[in-house]
Amino acid sequence: MSKRLNILVSGAGIAAGVFTNCIRRAFPNNVRITMVERAPQLRLTGASVDIRNSAVDIIKWMGVEPAIRAHSTGEKGLSYVDASGHPFATIAATGRSDVQSLTSEYEIFRGELAKLLIEPVEKEIELIFDDYVNNYQQNDNGILVTFASGRCESYDLLVAADGMRSMIRGIMLGEDSNKHVHDEGVFAAYFTINEDLLEGSKVAKWRNMTGARTILLRPDPSPTGRTRAHIITVIKKNDKARAEQLRTAVRKGNESFMRLMEDWYHDGDWLTNDVLRAMRECDDFYCSPFAQVRAPRLADSRVVLIGDAGYSLPGFGTSLAIIGAYVLAGELLSNPGNIPRALASYEEQMLRFTKPKLKDDGAMQVFNPQTRWGLAVRNTILRVVTRTGIDQLGMRAAVALGIGDAPFPLQRYSWPNEQERER
Template sequence: MTVPSLNILISGGGIAGHCLAYWLSRTRLQTSITIVERAPVPRITGQAVDIHQPSIEIVKKMGLLNSVREYNTTEEGTTMLKPNGKPFLHLRQADGFSFTNEYEILRADLAELFNDASSKFRNVQCKYGDSVTSLTQTSSSVHVTFASGTSDTYDLVVAADGSASRLRDMILDPSVTKGCYNFIGQYNAFFSIPSRPSDDKMWHFMNLPQGRALMLRPHRNPDTMGAYVCVTTPGHGHKDQRMEDAIATGHEAVRGLLHEYFAGAGWQSGRILDGMDTASDFYISRSATVKLPKWTNNRACVVGDAAWATFGIGTTLAIVGAYHLAGELGKIKASSEIPGALEMYEQSLRPLYKAMGELPPGYPQILFPQTMLGLRVRDSALWAVSKGRGLFKLFGGDKDDNKFKLPEYDWVDV
C-alpha cells in the first residue's frame, strides 16, 4: 500500500500542538511536521491545570503518566479564606472532596513533557519567534506566508494557538467565527514567588469584594509558590477598562494597577504584590470561552483552546482532540482524503465536547462575588454543599467522562 507523504504545519507550541505532533508521528503516514510558535522561546509560565479521563488514558499510551505524576504540583487540597484571611473551609483531595485533582500539573510542565515526546521524532521541527500572516487554500494544498517573510505550501494546516487564535479567522469562514470568542469577565495574573517555611501544600484562596481574589498554590519546586491575582467583573462580556488599558500598555502598568486594586488587602497581599514586582515569569491573561459550530474547513482545522476554550476541562479536551485528529488522519490513503478525515475528527469528538465543554453555571462570577453580602452567601453555600458531592458537580468536577471510550486507531509502535 502506498503511504501518503504529507507536509503539515501546526501553529502553536503548547499542549495541543505538541500532543498532535506526537500522535501524527505515530501514524503510518510519512509526515514532515513544522510547529510554529509566536513566542521566541518555549513558554515557562502558566497556571496549574489538571487532566481527566479519557485524556489520562492517552497520556498513559504515550508512556508519560509516571512523568505527569512526578511533575505533580504536590497540592493536597484547598483552604478557603475569608476577606480577613481566616480559613473557614478545608477541602482535602485525600478525602475525595476538593478542587484539587489527582493529576495536577503546571501548564508549562505538561507542555514540556509533550514537547520532549514529540521532539524525539526526526520529522518534527519547531520554529520559534514566527507566526502565520496569511493562508490560501486550494483543493490540493494550503499556501502560508509567515511574519518572517518566508512562505511554504502544506497538505494540512492546524491552528492550535490558543483561545485568541489569529489563525482561526484565516481558516474558518467569518460566518463561523463571528462571536466565537467570549470574554467571561475575569483577568488572571500568574507568577512565582519564593516559598517560606510556613507554606503548606494547600491551595489558599482568599476573595475580596469587587470580584478580587488572591491565591497561593504549591509548586513541585519547593523553593517557589504559585501566586494568582484575579480581578472579576460583574458579568460575562463586561470589561474593566482600566485593566484593558494597562494590558495594552505593558506588564509594568498592569503591576501598578494591581498594586492599587489590592492595596491594604490583608492576609499575605504584601508578600504577593512584592513578589509580583520581581517575578521573572509574570503573565496576565483574560479568561474566555470559544464556541464554534465548525472546526474544519477543507485542508485546515482548529484544535485545543482555538476550537473550544472552556474552564476546567480545556486541557483534557486538547489532549483528546489531538488524539482524535491524528487518528482519523492516519486512516487516509491519499492526500486528497484529508478533508474527509477532518470531518470525521469533528464528528467523533463533538459528543464528548457537548458533554464536557460547558462552563459551570454562573462561573466565574458566582465564585468571585462583587459584594460582601455576595461573599457571605457564597461562603455559606460552599460550606453547605461541601458536605456532599454537589460542590464539585457545581464547579465542573465529577464529570461523567468514563462513559466515553477512546476510539482504536492503528498506531505505529515507538
C-alpha cells in the first residue's frame, strides 16, 4: 500500500485499543490513526471483564498477556452463599486458559484493560477527547466526517467502536440504533466499596434472594482493602411493568436507579444493608442492562462496526471485541488498497460466528429463580454438581471431546515480521 491509510476510530475502549495495536502492526509506517472519545478522558471504571475463546490466542500474539495477568483481579472462584454468608457451593477457577469456569483465568477490570491497550499507543496516535462523530458522508475517495464540535475532516476509513448505543450504527443503517439492542431482562449496578467485605478472600460471593435479586461481591486487588459490588436484578421476560421501571431508572440516571434498588432490596439478607449503604458513598456507580446488540450489517463501504457497536453478548462481549478488532485489521492487511472488500470479508466472518450466539435463551431467568421453592431446587443442584466434581469434569470433558463453545477460526494473516513473533 503506497498511500498512507488515514483512519478515524470512534471510541476509546477495548475494541478500539485492540484494533489500534493490530493495525499499527499491519502497517507499521503507513497508517495515521485518530481516536475520538466522547468522554473528557479515558474511561477507567467499569466491572470486571474476562477473556475467553480465541481472544486468548490474540492477547498472547499481541504480547499483552503477561500484563493482563499482572493486573488481573486475582479472583480464585465463586461461592454461592446462604443468608448468613456461608458458602454451600463453590466453583473454582480451573487454572487453565482452554477450560474456564465462571471465573476466567483472565479476569480484569474493564478500565484496567482499556488502559493497558491504549496507553502504549497513545503517543503514536491523535487522541481527541470531549467530542464525537455527529455525521458523515461517503464518496469514491473517502469519507467526510462532521464532529459534534463542528469541525470536519476527511478519512479513508471510519471505525465505529462507540459502544452498545452506537450513534454511527444508527446513521449507517438509517434507523434508530436502539432497534438493534435486545435487553436480557437483567439489570445491574456496579460500584466499589472502600472496605474488604470478603475479609481477604479471593473467592467471590454470590447471594440470591427471592424476586431474582442478587448481591455479588468480588475481590479487588487494591492493597488498601476494597470490594467490587454488583446488584443484579433479573426479571421475567413477560414482566413488562418491572422492566419499564428498571429501564426508566437507567434512563433517568444514577440517583433514580439507586432509589429503586433501595426500595426493592430494603428487606434483603446477608450484607445487603452494608452494600446499599456503600452504594450511596461510592464515587464510581454505574448501572446498565445486560443486552445483546444484533446489527444486521457490520459494514458499509468505508464505515465499519466493531465490538459492542456491532455485536454485544453478555459474558462474551470483551472476547468478541478482541476477536473482531483483530480480524478487521487482518482483513485490511490482506486487501491493501481495497477497503470495501476488506470490510466485506470482516463482516462475513463476524456475522457467521456471532449470529448463532445472539438469540434469546432465558438462561439468566432459569438460573436466578423468583421463588423460594425455585431457589431451593437450584441450590440443591449446585450442591450436587460442585461437591461431586461434575462441574469440573464436565468442563474438561467438553474440551477433550470438542463440544461446547467452538473457538473462532482465526486466520493466519501475513503480518510484517511475523516470523520473529510467536502466536
